[in-house]
Amino acid sequence: MLKILPALEGYVLANIATQNLFGSNPLAFVLGDLNASVPANANALAVAMGPNHSGISLKELLTNSMSTSRAYQTSAGSGIFTQVGQTGGVLDAVQQNFMNNMGNIIIGTAMSTAGFRVAKRVLRKPINMANRSLRQFGMGSTIQF
Numbered sequence: 001m002l003k004i005l006p007a008l009e010g011y012v013l014a015n016i017a018t019q020n021l022f023g024s025n026p027l028a029f030v031l032g033d034l035n036a037s038v039p040a041n042a043n044a045l046a047v048a049m050g051p052n053h054s055g056i057s058l059k060e061l062l063t064n065s066m067s068t069s070r071a072y073q074t075s076a077g078s079g080i081f082t083q084v085g086q087t088g089g090v091l092d093a094v095q096q097n098f099m100n101n102m103g104n105i106i107i108g109t110a111m112s113t114a115g116f117r118v119a120k121r122v123l124r125k126p127i128n129m130a131n132r133s134l135r136q137f138g139m140g141s142t143i144q145f
Helices: 003-023 025-033 044-049 058-063 089-123 124-136
Strands: 071-074 080-083
Touching: 003 025, 003 089, 025 058, 058 089, 089 124
Parallel strands: none
Antiparallel strands: 071 080
16 A cells, blocks of 8 residues: 555655755665766656766765765755765765754754644645545555545
C-alpha cells in the first residue's frame, strides 16, 4: 500500500538532508551524473535534474572520489555551496558541509515534521473523505492519504 502523506514527508526530510550535506536534491543525489546535459526535447526526469549536476552524488560518496576534481562546502551555515580544491575527497567535504549546516538540518527537520503533524490534524476530515472515496473506487487497498 502506498501512503501518500508519509511518502511526501519522507521526501521533504530527504531533501533537507541532501541539500545541506551534498548540495543536490534526492533524485540528483541518487542518479548522479547520468544527466550531463538537458536536450531540447527532454523528458520530465531530465528536466527535474537540471542541466548540470553540481552536488555530490551517491556514486561519488560510495567511491570517495569526485568526478571532476571538485569538493563542495558551505560558508558558515549559509547553505550556499562553493567549489574548493579537492583536499580530502568526498567524505571530508560531506563532513565540512555537516558541520556548517548542522543548524539548518536540525531546524528544517523539526519544522517540517511539526508542519506535517499540524497539517494532518487540520486536514483530518478532507483526508478521511479522500480515503473513503478511494475505497469506493476500489483503490483503498492500493493507495491511501
